[in-house]
Amino acid sequence: MFPGMEENEFDLVGELDRTLKALGLSRDGAVSELVVRGQDPLVPSTIRLGSAMGIALLSAAVGAAQIWESATGRPQRLGLDLGQAMHQLTPYLGGGNTLNGYGSNMGSVLGLGGGLAPALWDLYRTADDRWAIPIACYPSTRDAFLDMLGTAHTREHIGAAVARRISWELEEEAADRGVPLAIIRSREEFLAHPQGRAVLDEPLVAVERVGDAPPRPLPAGAQPLSGLRSLQFTHVFAGTAAGRVLAEQGADVLHVCEPNAFDHDLCWNETGVGLRSARLALDSGGDGRRAFEELLRTADVFMHNHRAGKMSRLGLSPEECAEISPGIIHVSVRAYGHSGPWRDRGGFDQHAQALTGVNWSERRDGRPQLPPGRMLNDYLAAYLVAAGVMSAVLRRAQEGGSYRVRVSLAGVSNWAYQLGTFTPEQVERLLPATPLAPAERLTRATPLGELSLVAPPVTLSETPPAWRGPLLVPRGSSQPRWLDDESS
Structure with missing residues (x-):
């Protein structure tokens, strides 16, 4: 047995079937064979990223297979490599789309000075030693964010301004101004929060x-x-x-x-x-x-x-x-x-991570992190x-x-988190020595x-x-x- 395998048992197909049942879908009669290769961790993350993406990909594929079988009477064989699934989870592991060999124009809102803009995915420490993640990725929200802080569009200025603010007050003012921003919470804080309960x-x-x-x-x-x-x-x-x-x-x-x-x-x-x-x-x-x-x-x-x-x-x-x-x-x-008090609050992928405890689970040296590939x-x-x-x-x-x-x-x-997490020590022990294969x-x-573009990773034998x-x-x-x- 591979060292540590006993602590990495995960029934992906069983979890897939539970997800399908909740959706009102089923592999029965529609899928004649299902082959899944690979297991987490595939990248240095405490979250089962490959398994989560695999289940989502296969749920849609089973839905297509079920419609096809209902219409034609013919089942399909499905296959998936979880390493390839990772490239569909996020384009920021080297699998992003290109046009004529170049990535997309980042513009002056997403990009600044040859890198990412400071109000996009950066984490900033608040006065009460919490962490805020603003994503001001539109001209209107960038301007509103900078106006709220009364500062210039640099990491140094934004960091200094956020460091003077109390986390919860900053989060609520941002919501009132329509600025997408979230304070990073632990899993326990998420479970106790009114929106977490919703x-x-x-x-x-x-x-x-x-x-x-x-x-x-x-x-x-x-x-x-x-x-x-x-x-x-x-x-x-x-x-x-x-x-x-x-x-x-x-x-x-x-x-x-x-x-x-x-x-x-x-x-x-x-x-x-x-x-x-x-x-x-x-x-x-x-x-x-x-x-x-x-x-x-x-x-x-x-x-x-x-x-x-x-x-x-x-x-x-x-x-x-x-x-x-x-x-x-x-x-x-x-x-x-x-539902819940935040039901009409705007936010992005990373804000959902912040609320549900994902970024806190990924922390290193006490500092929360985005997962590899950010998304x-x-x-x-x-x-x-x-x-x-x-x-x-x-x-x-x-x-x-x-x-x-x-x-x-x-x-x-929340669902991805509930699939089970690794400790940082488990990630280090179980992570494959070879890097993720290219998309x-x-x-x-x-x-x-x-x-x-990244090729769709699920193979469907008929369609x-x-x-x-x-x-x-x-x-x-x-x-x-x-x-x-x-x-x-």
């Missing part, structure tokens, strides 16, 4: 019927989701990446952004693979809103990751969408949960969302109805140049990932029409 009360992926509608047949075509239409009102990572997962299995995914909405090339070039993208003004009551509602009426899925207040102002709650489009599957991704929750959430959508597609075909699917980054982070890649010509049209288009460059409508 997260614990929510399912990892909620799939709930919210209205009546006739059954809709399962998608029919060369892939499990051929003919499925997903309308994405999403930004940054998790929500848009969930559309990317649907597109890999044949869905027509149309991303909608408002005319003046800001987003980064980095985010779109990573998550917008397989999507088309149109600009529409949703709040004007004019042509843009009418075009959007026509798309919504003929969509199978509507997905967003905006705050609840904005969606209410736009009249796009699950119930309102179901009234416009009976049978719709309404998907909501939030930072901290769909944990965005792509986990994307694949779990996709699995939830596929569960709703199957239910809708059998019993009809409109559905909502809800996931939060904090819920995902397997695909290269395709696109209107933006030659795209090199390997395939896309309709270019893999990447400029954000906002598509007509607001479904592909089948364009070709008719």
Whole structure:
């Protein structure tokens, strides 16, 4: 037996089956063989990163296989290397997408002086010896953050300003100003926090019927989701990446952004693979809103990751969408949960880590850390969302109805933590001597140049990932029409 193996026993397939059962999915009849290679730790982390990503990836793959088997009667063989799964968890382990050999333009908000901007992923010590992580990754939030501190945009100035502030006061003022910032908590503090208790009360992926509608047949075509239409009102990572997962299995995914909405090339070039993208003004009551509602009426899925207040102002709650489009599957991704005092507070992947105790678990020499590759929750959430959508597609075909699917980054982070953690000593003892293998890649010509991207890591024997049209288009460059409508 490998030294330490007895302390590293983890039943990934058993945990996968428990996750599938909670989603309303099953391998039975749909998956004839499942082969998983590798085990954690794959990188120096106390969190089971590879296993968490593997379960999320396989949940979506099983959903696709189940739809395929229901439509054709043919099961699939699935395979996954957890080392390759790590490159799908985060693009910052050397597997990020490139265009014509270059990474995405970081701009002056994400990048500064040839490196990362100081208000992006840096940890700052407060006056009461806590740690704050601000992520002011938009021009508006960067300006609001610097105005709140009354300081310049350098690490030294920000560090000095944060060092004069009490942690909890800083966190609450940032929330009041719309600045995404979280104080890093221990696991015990998370469990005792009102938002922690709310997260614990929510399912990892909620799939709930919210209205009546006739059954809709399962998608029919060369892939499990051929003919499925997903309308994405999403930004940054998790929500848009969930559309990317649907597109890999044949869905027509149309991303909608408002005319003046800001987003980064980095985010779109990573998550917008397989999507088309149109600009529409949703709040004007004019042509843009009418075009959007026509798309919504003929969509199978509507997905967003905006705050609840904005969606209410736009009249796009699950119930309102179901009234416009009976049978719709309404998907909501939030930072901290769909209940509790922080339910409408904005935040990012790393803030969910901070709340749930992940960064404290990763600490070295008393200083909390981000996991290797910095990200944990965005792509986990994307694949779990996709699995939830596929569960709703199957239910809708059998019993009809409109559905909502809800996931939060904090819920995902808590789930990943609950898979079990290593001590730093265990990580050092169990970590393989050989580094993580490079990511397997695909290269395709696109209107933006030659795209090199991480290959989807799950192998499906009958329906390997395939896309309709270019893999990447400029954000906002598509007509607001479904592909089948364009070709008719």
